[in-house]
Amino acid sequence: MIFAMPSKKRTFNTRLIKRDYSYDIKELSEVLGVHVRTAREWIKSGLPLIDKTRPFMMHGSEIIAFLKDKQTKRKQPCKMNEFFCFKCRLPRHVWEGLIDIKIKYPNRLQLMGTCSTCSTKVFKAGSVSKISEYTKTFSVQRIEGRHIIETAHPTLMCHFESINKS
Ligand SMILES: [Zn+2]
Known part of the structure; x- marks a missing residue:
């Protein structure tokens, strides 16, 4: 039995992100075609910032890891005892x-x-x-x-x- 999850979520193409490049929120949202609000949500839910100074910058490799992690977690179906x-x-x-x-x-x-x-x-x-x-x-x-x-x-x-x- 698979527990139905809210299905507004989408899959992001992490290949669009360069591993050795730093992105600010605007750039990241443009590359992936998401709203800047979505990118801010990711930061709130654990996407690491390079430091706390504005403009907030994120490292490409961290973004890739974060999105991949998010996507695998979503695919995990519940087992019978979960x-x-x-x-x-x-x-x-x-x-x-x-x-x-x-x-x-x-x-x-x-x-x-x-x-x-x-x-x-x-x-x-x-x-x-x-x-x-x-x-x-x-x-x-x-x-x-x-x-x-x-x-x-x-x-x-x-x-x-x-x-x-x-
Ligand atoms: Zn819990």
Whole structure:
């Protein structure tokens, strides 16, 4: 299962950047065809500046490394036992493997846990038909909305037998 990410992001051609050249914000935005605001965002989110004096300059090799890193991180899909943490901006494990499940529709549910790294609440959408996989992968603490599937999928209810009703 791949967690859907906001899809406004685009891929930048890092070959347009010269490794041994220094860029200011305006030059960088022109080379890559992005808004200067985007280039400023990159600085805020970790693109290193050569020094703190204006005009702010960035080294080509640092820009390439930053954009490549950004792009690989984005491509990382979440594994079955991972959640995408919007604070860490990475797939993460949940604390102690503990999750809650909230059944929303006869076929859809939501998994909820806590990022093991930063303690932010993490969520992902799941499928009711995979309930047995979730109960094997995680320690399911609580299931909300059982009544939604009790009538639709009576056979799936056997997977809940080990989980205390709460
Ligand atoms: Zn996190």
